Amino acid sequence: MCAAQALSFRLPDFLRTAAFRSALVGAACFVAATLLLFALIGWQAGQSLMQRRDSLLEQEAAAIAREPASGVGADIARRYARDLHRITFAALFTRDGRLEAGDMVAPPVLAADGMAHHTTVQRLLEGGETAKIDVRAASLRLRDGRLVVVARGTAELDELHQVISQALQIGLIPGILLALVAGTVASLRAMARVAAINRSIARIMQGDFSGRLPSSGTSDTLDQLAASVNRMLGEIERLMAEVKGVGDNIAHDLRTPLSRLRSRLEGARLRAREPPEFRAVIDRSIEDLDQTLGVITALLRIGELESGRRRAGFGSVSLDALLREAADLYAPLAEERGITMHVSPGPPQDVQADRDLLFEAVVNLLDNAVKFAPAGGWVRLSAEPGPAIRVADSGPGIAANEREAVLKRFYRADPSRHIEGSGLGLSLVVAILRLHGFSLAMRNTDIGFAIDINCSAG
Amino acid sequence: MQASQRSPDTVSKRVLVVEDDETLAAEIALVLGDGGHAVTSLGDGRTALEASSAEPFDLLVVDRMLPGLDGLSLVEHLRERQVHTPVLVISALGAVDERVRGLKAGGDDYLTKPFALVELAARVEALLRRPQDTRQTVFRFGPLVMDLVSRTVMRDGADIDLLPREFQLLEYLMRRPGQLVTRAMLLQDVWQYRFVPKTNLIDVHIGKLRRKIDAGGDTSLIVSVRGTGFVFSPP
The missing domain is CATH 1.10.10.10 (Winged helix-like DNA-binding domain superfamily/Winged helix DNA-binding domain)
Structure with missing residues (x-):
């Protein structure tokens, strides 16, 4: 029910856009500024009009007062009979406040100082009626005690204000309408662009990851936003392709041992007769499964490293000790394979790292080097300036065009396909180095191949 | 609950296996039974806590993820109750930090799934036969x-x-x-x-x-x- 009510109160979409709202705010500012301007003009004009009228009233009052005492009444009658509009009027009151000439019922409340003031008077109209009128009036007391009052209605001033407010309305209404129209147009245009963007997004969400947001070509805010969203989409598309590649590789690498396993089990089911035969098959099957599980474990470890959760183990690591230990670990294996192992741990120096992880990375590289160096060859583990850790061997190395690819998960340079391993060793190294902010560089040398771990973070 | 046969030639120990995966629990019970131990299997943490507090076991094999009370809390509760039976924690959580957490909670060893049953048996033996006299030179x-x-x-x-x-x-x-x-x-x-x-x-x-x-x-x-x-x- 509530939802239905909310819907019924919903404004049309174009009224709710930011463009329309800012048009409204603009219109409101315009109205406020105009009102202020007109108020100022009205006030200024009124002031100046009033001052002029006031000085006229004061002069007239003074002029009347200068007449000989006997002629004052006649003067007033003469003066104002001419005024057809009867805007200005006057009266002469006796000392005791009785009307002697003119058309005011009673003397107004007014200082008799000859200056114009605001007040109200009861005016006698033709036919004996009276009307209460707002006036500016000046009064003077004659020498004989009589009171002269000259007044002028403020209707003129009101008229002025009326004219100004009419002008205001005539100016303001089109202004507001114009602002509303402009706001609506801007709003509709913005909505059309948002709708276009929404259509693009809908297509992308349906799986067309090559789709991009449209741009109006004006590099306005919306275009800039669309451009950065497009960059993000490009990155997502690239990652998706990579993940898909990785997914395919994982599936392939898991399927290979599993299909071997399957056919071996099936063969045993068909042909094996004696328990020792079964046992042999089961042993081989367990090996296949372990290989499969090893792949999964390695993937999980890389995932753990890549999520960057592990930073707790960081500390000062003695590089020379680490190299010596790694060399000690691999010396027997190298010896067994007829490979000479050299180690130059360099002077004592520390790097900031997670010792276990850095050691694992070095061991992984060393493992590869010992695997790939030909019998009778050599492997050299050394500290280099930087500081860097170099693992060099007399093996064939990795072709320049394959170096990028070997760092990806599951890639194995073809010549080494016969060598065991999950193909995840280098990916693991890369994940570890990335966690440290270290970098990896490899190059073929005249005498073999070298991989450097550059331990200067950044 | 199931108890396996005792074989006469080895010193039989009482082992409690707390694992809710019935297949795995059964395999563990069999392999430890083959080693000559009396195995009790329980599937949830709370029952296991009561059982291991009440009866004297020589060793506990505890899965980390259990219904009722998780494995690590079970070990912590046991240590709070001053029960110092050695515990082998088994878990699908293999990250280094998880292992450290398992040992901190009071586990004596930590084995990540999937593991070979022989590996488990070897670790159980190692815990049961911890070197006694460390002063021997x-x-x-x-x-x-x-x-x-x-x-x-x-x-x-x-x-x-x-x-x-x-x-x-x-x-x-x-x-x-x-x-x-x-x-x-x-x-x-x-x-x-x-x-x-x-x-x-x-x-x-x-x-x-x-x-x-x-x-x-x-x-x-x-x-x-x-x-x-x-x-x-x-x-």
Whole structure:
């Protein structure tokens, strides 16, 4: 029910856009500024009009007062009979406040100082009626005690204000309408662009990851936003392709041992007769499964490293000790394979790292080097300036065009396909180095191949 | 609950397996039963806490993820109740931090799933037969004598020159005569590594050690157990 009510109160979409709202705010500012301007003009004009009228009233009052005492009444009658509009009027009151000439019922409340003031008077109209009128009036007391009052209605001033407010309305209404129209147009245009963007997004969400947001070509805010969203989409598309590649590789690498396993089990089911035969098959099957599980474990470890959760183990690591230990670990294996192992741990120096992880990375590289160096060859583990850790061997190395690819998960340079391993060793190294902010560089040398771990973070 | 048969030739211990995966629990019970132990299996943490507080078990194998009360809380509660039965924690959570957490909670060893049943059995044996007398400084097995104080190893009276790591390796094996020691245990306890190198490094190191201590005899003092590990077996 509530939802239905909310819907019924919903404004049309174009009224709710930011463009329309800012048009409204603009219109409101315009109205406020105009009102202020007109108020100022009205006030200024009124002031100046009033001052002029006031000085006229004061002069007239003074002029009347200068007449000989006997002629004052006649003067007033003469003066104002001419005024057809009867805007200005006057009266002469006796000392005791009785009307002697003119058309005011009673003397107004007014200082008799000859200056114009605001007040109200009861005016006698033709036919004996009276009307209460707002006036500016000046009064003077004659020498004989009589009171002269000259007044002028403020209707003129009101008229002025009326004219100004009419002008205001005539100016303001089109202004507001114009602002509303402009706001609506801007709003509709913005909505059309948002709708276009929404259509693009809908297509992308349906799986067309090559789709991009449209741009109006004006590099306005919306275009800039669309451009950065497009960059993000490009990155997502690239990652998706990579993940898909990785997914395919994982599936392939898991399927290979599993299909071997399957056919071996099936063969045993068909042909094996004696328990020792079964046992042999089961042993081989367990090996296949372990290989499969090893792949999964390695993937999980890389995932753990890549999520960057592990930073707790960081500390000062003695590089020379680490190299010596790694060399000690691999010396027997190298010896067994007829490979000479050299180690130059360099002077004592520390790097900031997670010792276990850095050691694992070095061991992984060393493992590869010992695997790939030909019998009778050599492997050299050394500290280099930087500081860097170099693992060099007399093996064939990795072709320049394959170096990028070997760092990806599951890639194995073809010549080494016969060598065991999950193909995840280098990916693991890369994940570890990335966690440290270290970098990896490899190059073929005249005498073999070298991989450097550059331990200067950044 | 199920108890397996006791075999007469070994010292039977009472082991409580707390694991909610019934297949795995059954396999663990069978392999430990084969080792001559009396195994009780429980599927949830709360029941296991009561059972292990009430009855004297020699060892607990506890899965981390359990219904009722999770494995680590179970171990923590037990330690709070001053129950110091050794605990082997098994878990699908293999991250290094998880392992550290498992040991901190009071576990004595931590094994990540999937594991080989022989690995589990070897670890159970290792926990049940923890080296008793750590003050012993001289080990003597047949022709082989190890002196921990002078850091020397002699065979038939002649000094054998060992690298420090080789000495540690041999000491670890000699402290556990007749006991299966897996590669993973050696990596973890001798090398203190948390990862498993790809190649059979351990075998190479053992091979080198063997050549030094066996002195060309027909039978080695260190016997390889196929696919699993090694047993130090004095003649």
